[in-house]
Amino acid sequence: MKEVDLTNVIDMHVHTSPDIRERRYTDFDMLEAGIRVNARAIVLKSHHGTTMNRAFLCNLYNKKVHEKNDFEMIGSVTLNNAIGGLNPVAVETALKMGAKVVWLPTVDAKNHREKYGQKGGIECLDNKGIVVEPLKEIFKLIKDYNVVLATAHLSPEEIFKVVEQARxxxxxxxxxxxxxxxxxxxxxxxxxxxxxxYDVILERCYAQPLGGGKYKSNLDDNLQVIKLVGYKNVMVDTDGGQIENPPWEDALREYMQYLLDNGISEKDLYHMTRTIPASLLNVDLGG
Known part of the structure; x- marks a missing residue:
């Protein structure tokens, strides 16, 4: 069976240090890993604010230290309490500084807190099930800057209503x-x-945390969903960077190899790992 090649791959969901919890890579370690496997781009995600400033420094470092390569680090903003939750000013600032992904609340979302037995949390809908006004302001910014809206840790009910409003x-x-x-x-x-x-993209990731430092593989379930909805609407990401999971490049390679070995064609795999994210991020894949 042919082995996968990570050249030009784009991963839109990776966690690095600095962070509140321990991560396997620093931003610069992640940069080196991406260059090492000839990846095209990685989006840095933090539950605690913005990463476009960190991505800027990584790209500057890359230009100064390495010979010319096509790798690019890309930043994002996550609408948790660290930036004031659903804060249009923080979002606009992040977008002006180059963020290309806006994540709705993750660890501070009401749904996330409820699942962990906690109270409170940021709500994207009012008591009538309508998207709240600050989020509508943020949606206007997302549209104007033509960046990515990611639904983060909302519940399915919230996701359907948020996606409908966004569309x-x-x-x-x-x-x-x-x-x-x-x-x-x-x-x-x-x-x-x-x-x-709504013709959205499903981001299907390598593994998920179960608590206590344990992670569960998503590979078989990912394969099932790709076959169910079609490769054109599924993006392959790792959600990597945890010390409990394999190194990022090993996890991504394992994920892609699993799909290839189980009936997903090279053409379809290319679409899910390059074409979709490149289109979302306005990244040129070259010849």
Missing amino acids: DMGIKKIVVTHPEFWVVNMTHEEQEKIVKD
Whole structure:
């Protein structure tokens, strides 16, 4: 069986240090890993604010230290309490500084807190089930800057309503963040429906945390969903960087090899690992 090649791969979901929890890589370690495997780009994600400033420094370092290569680090902003939650000013600032992905609340989302037995949390819907006004302001910014909206750790009910509002407001780039994650817990039927109704991208990740430092492989379930909804609406990411998981490049290679070995064609795999994220991020894949 042919072995996968990571050349030009793009991973839109990687966690690095500095962070509150321990990570396997620093930003610069992650840069080196991406260059080492000839990746095209990596999006840095933090639950605690913004990463476009860190991505800027990585790219500057790359130009100064390495010979010319095509690798690019890309930043994002996550709407948790560290930036004031649903804060349009923080989002606009991040977008002006180059962020290309806006994540809705993750660890501070009401749904996330409820799943972990905690109270409170950021709500994206009001008591009538309507998207709250600050989030609508943020949606206007996402549309104007033509960046990616990622649904993060919302519940399926919230995701459907948020996606509907986003589409109605003209947002073109919508990613349903790891719908297989037990905190999100979208059924296969719900994933199929949201793709059919709104033509979103499902981000299916390598593994997910179960607590106590343990992780569960998503590979078989990912394969099932790719076959269910079609490769054109599934993006392959790792959600990597945890010390409990394999090194990023090993995890991505294992994931891609699993798909290739189980009936996914090289053409379809290329689409899920290069074409989709390149289109979302406005990244040129070259010849």
